[in-house]
């Protein structure tokens with residue numbers, strides 16, 4: 001069981017001058033994919049860093065699998081926008097780094113890494129160095145590095161933000177495929193409304209800073225009712241009336257926050 005729960009979480013920085021989060025209650029179910037969208041600076045990354053154990057709430061509690069988060073742990077893997085691969089290590093060496101840190105025996109490591117290489121479609125590039133790979137391939141290595149640890153929880157902060165539009169689409173489609181084959185509890189931060197609707201089971205919309213939860217949109221029930229899963233291409237899903245409707249709804253809600261129309 002690897003749910004994530006924010007229980008009345010507030011977070012301030014710098015002796016309280018900057019209030020980033022204000023009384024956030026949010027529950028992400030085991031194996032659920034939840035995306036957070038919200039205006040810049042509303043506290044999205046702060047939510048993720050709290051779940052990762054890189055930061056701690058000023059008040060309230062963050063729980064992963066019913067245990068309060070007190071430090072980073074192997075049950076949670078984090079993927080950031082900047083891939084942060086080691087340039088002097090090959091694809092395989094980059095992917096197996098976390099397993100080495102866990103003192104996993106060499107043969108087991110090899111099997112796990114090869115499975116991840118296969119899953120993420122990097123066969124043939126095992127010995128390549130990051131500078132020999134495109135941005136999309138580098139990000140796939142970063143995602144494989146997270147998956148190989150077989151974490152119960154994946155925390156992804158704008159993981160495709162630095163990619164060009166076409167590569168981004170390929171990565172989004174791949175993540176959906178991976179999520180179906182190997183579901184994990186995912187907290188996904190994005191500025192992309194379409195990306196959120198395409199990937200997530202639910203989309204949480206945050207208010208302007210100090211970030212509070214404004215609304216949670218249930219995408220999964222509509223995705224299932226409207227049979228989005230029949231389509232493997234993002235553009236076909238994005239064409240569906242039900243998709244457009246959800247996207248527009250979230251856009252409006254976000255625009256209210258940006259322009260302050262709701263305040």
Ligand SMILES: Nc1ncnc2c1ncn2[C@@H]1O[C@H](COP(=O)(O)OP(=O)(O)OP(=O)(O)O)[C@@H](O)[C@H]1O
Nearest residue numbers: 013014018020039040041042043044045046047209
């Ligand atoms: N370590 C820190 N020290 C001081 N202030 C911080 C720190 N981390 C975040 N903040 C502030 O907290 C607020 C929320 O930041 P956060 O990065 O969580 O927002 P965000 O929603 O992820 O923003 P963006 O969409 O622009 O990435 C911002 O005002 C930011 O300046």
